Amino acid sequence: MDKKHMFEIRDRDGLARLGVLRIGNRQVDTPLLMPVINPNISMIKASDMKEMGCEMVITNAYILKKSGIEKDVHEVLGFDGPVMTDSGTFQSHIYGDIEFSNEEMLSFQQKIRSDVNTIVDEFVEPDDSYEVAERKTMETISRAKSAYNNCKTLALPVQGGLYSDLRKRCAKAYYNYEALFPIGGVVPLMESQRYEELIDVVLTCKHYLNPSMPVHLFGCGHPMLFAIASLFGCDLFDSAAYSKFAAEDRFMFENGTMPLSAISEDICSCPVCSKHGIEEIKGMEKTERVKLIAEHNLRTSFQEIRRVRNAIKNGRIWELAEIRARGNPALLYGFNAIKKYKKLLEHYEPLSRKSSLGTGAESFYRPMVTRAVKKSKDCYISGFYHQSFVPCPAELRYTYPFGQAIMPYTKRAKAMENLRKREPGDEETIRAIARMQFGADAERALLNGELTFVRSRKNNRIRNVMCDGEHILSLRAEDGYFTLKLGGGRKLLDLPYPRMRVVVNRDSEEPAREGKNVFAKFVVDADDKTIIGNEVVVVNENDELLAIGRALMVREEMLAFKRGIAIKIR
Ligand code: GUN
Ligand code: ZN
Numbered sequence: 001m002d003k004k005h006m007f008e009i010r011d012r013d014g015l016a017r018l019g020v021l022r023i024g025n026r027q028v029d030t031p032l033l034m035p036v037i038n039p040n041i042s043m044i045k046a047s048d049m050k051e052m053g054c055e056m057v058i059t060n061a062y063i064l065k066k067s068g069i070e071k072d073v074h075e076v077l078g079f080d081g082p083v084m085t086d087s088g089t090f091q092s093h094i095y096g097d098i099e100f101s102n103e104e105m106l107s108f109q110q111k112i113r114s115d116v117n118t119i120v121d122e123f124v125e126p127d128d129s130y131e132v133a134e135r136k137t138m139e140t141i142s143r144a145k146s147a148y149n150n151c152k153t154l155a156l157p158v159q160g161g162l163y164s165d166l167r168k169r170c171a172k173a174y175y176n177y178e179a180l181f182p183i184g185g186v187v188p189l190m191e192s193q194r195y196e197e198l199i200d201v202v203l204t205c206k207h208y209l210n211p212s213m214p215v216h217l218f219g220c221g222h223p224m225l226f227a228i229a230s231l232f233g234c235d236l237f238d239s240a241a242y243s244k245f246a247a248e249d250r251f252m253f254e255n256g257t258m259p260l261s262a263i264s265e266d267i268c269s270c271p272v273c274s275k276h277g278i279e280e281i282k283g284m285e286k287t288e289r290v291k292l293i294a295e296h297n298l299r300t301s302f303q304e305i306r307r308v309r310n311a312i313k314n315g316r317i318w319e320l321a322e323i324r325a326r327g328n329p330a331l332l333y334g335f336n337a338i339k340k341y342k343k344l345l346e347h348y349e350p351l352s353r354k355s356s357l358g359t360g361a362e363s364f365y366r367p368m369v370t371r372a373v374k375k376s377k378d379c380y381i382s383g384f385y386h387q388s389f390v391p392c393p394a395e396l397r398y399t400y401p402f403g404q405a406i407m408p409y410t411k412r413a414k415a416m417e418n419l420r421k422r423e424p425g426d427e428e429t430i431r432a433i434a435r436m437q438f439g440a441d442a443e444r445a446l447l448n449g450e451l452t453f454v455r456s457r458k459n460n461r462i463r464n465v466m467c468d469g470e471h472i473l474s475l476r477a478e479d480g481y482f483t484l485k486l487g488g489g490r491k492l493l494d495l496p497y498p499r500m501r502v503v504v505n506r507d508s509e510e511p512a513r514e515g516k517n518v519f520a521k522f523v524v525d526a527d528d529k530t531i532i533g534n535e536v537v538v539v540n541e542n543d544e545l546l547a548i549g550r551a552l553m554v555r556e557e558m559l560a561f562k563r564g565i566a567i568k569i570r
Contacts, residue, residue, distance in 0.1 A: 005562035015233035036240035046079035053302035062088025084116035093123040124161035157184030171208035187219035195334025212560035223304035231321040246294035255327030315353035351533035352400035352479035379432035395432030399480035484535035520561035
């Protein structure tokens with residue numbers, strides 16, 4: 001039925017993305033936080049949440065069905081934005097068996113006109129045996145399959161517990177479905193601060209899920225986790241925590257939780273805390289106090305979502321996530337999980353960013369660093385090191401991330417002294433950068449003749465690279481990498497197909513020649529080594545050059561997305 005390419009990426013930083021999610025004729029921005037509204041005990045009205053920044057809410061269809069409420073859920077909640085419903089699986093995790101089947105819950109969700117319907121999945125507990133976890137996961141996959149063709153927008157939870165092969169099997173089974181994909185069964189991990197396993201589960205799911213679909217981290221409602229979960233590719237969150245924490249007089253902040261009793265100063269400037277002040281809140285009777293703390297918790301959560309979005313936009317989500325990890329030793333330790341996912345993280349790592357900053361020891365495991373260290377080993381031509389935050393060949397000292405790193409003055413002075421002993425030559429430098437940016441095969445294909453250089457009049461640095469008199473590359477000041485010229489693109493076509501290429505179908509041929517951006521839906525193939533932000537040669541299916549562009553997606557994404565730009569044409 002009527003599934004209309006619901007998700008589009010507008011901006012990104014590695015696995016983190018700024019997206020637009022279309023549900024029916026409404027749309028919401030991601031990363032997105034959906035407050036959980038319990039229809040029976042609602043501390044804050046859905047209509048009041050809008051003003052705090054709420055675009056979409058989630059409620060529980062199982063509770064509605066048990067209470068015999070069978071009206072339009074928007075009317076029941078007093079909310080005219082999109083409403084997602086959960087199915088009762090979480091109740092089965094807490095109370096044991098539930099009363100209604102998958103079919104009953106799905107038809108009920110349709111009856112109450114919920115915008116996103118969740119199947120009744122089987123909650124895999126972290127300590128389930130492999131046999132139990134496997135049976136639950138296979139049952140979940142089979143329920144997804146039986147629901148898929150009869151329902152509008154579905155949420156299909158990925159189960160599998162702590163068994164990565166089961167998570168993989170579930171995510172892969174969903175690959176061709178257009179739906180929302182919540183990562184399920186993780187609430188017990190968050191409740192007991194098992195963050196290393198949580199990150200492990202998230203990255204395993206992300207590795208195998210269809211990259212063009214939105215991913216929801218089920219039950220993730222603490223603002224201290226939003227930056228980290230977004231960094232690892234989660235687009236949607238839901239929070240029941242804002243009211244559960246409030247009921248226990250606990251204040252949520254972006255770097256942790258504080259009991260009311262531990263707050264003796266006015267440390268928060270949200271509208272609630274500014275208006276009332278902590279002493280006034282302490283003096284209130286329970287119902288009123290809890291309601292205000294719930295509002296503080298919700299406002300703090302939306303504020304953190306806005307910070308996350310802003311950080312993604314500025315290429316700073318790693319900094320924000322690392323700072324959040326520093327708020328809690330368990331969380332910082334959990335960050336260790338990224339060492340196991342180096343390949344995945346490097347695969348989605350952009351060529352460069354506006355800045356390259358680190359926050360501490362854990363920054364050395366960022367894909368920006370691991371990839372640069374690995375690749376730059378091949379670019380070591382002059383045999384000379386320029387000391388940066390990590391050893392860097394002298395040829396790459398203006399190239400991202402080395403050139404953009406902030407170095408202490410004393411280190412910088414030492415590096416300059418080393419350089420005076422031997423500057424790499426122009427050709428050494430150009431070859432090293434080309435190898436770092438495109439790989440050794442492409443460097444040879446590009447720089448296969450007599451090289452001459454045009455220098456900047458301002459700072460005497462190389463600007464343009466000519467090969468046998470033809471302009472093939474320009475060197476950018478911002479990140480120290482090359483912009484490819486048509487002449488350079490032609491040379492790259494000597495490489496075996498589809499290396500360095502993005503292949504588009506006939507519908508995109510004319511627009512690409514005219515300089516219009518290439519949409520993902522027109523891409524038929526691409527180099528699997530394509531790096532986000534890097535130069536690519538756009539060709540038609542006869543391997544004829546159409547244009548030079550900059551990739552905004554990796555190959556799997558270009559092939560999976562039905563919406564959005566894959567290549568920005570120069
Ligand atoms: N809420 C929190 N975790 C889960 C889960 O695994 N499945 C469903 N359906 N809801 C949840
Ligand atoms: Zn506050």
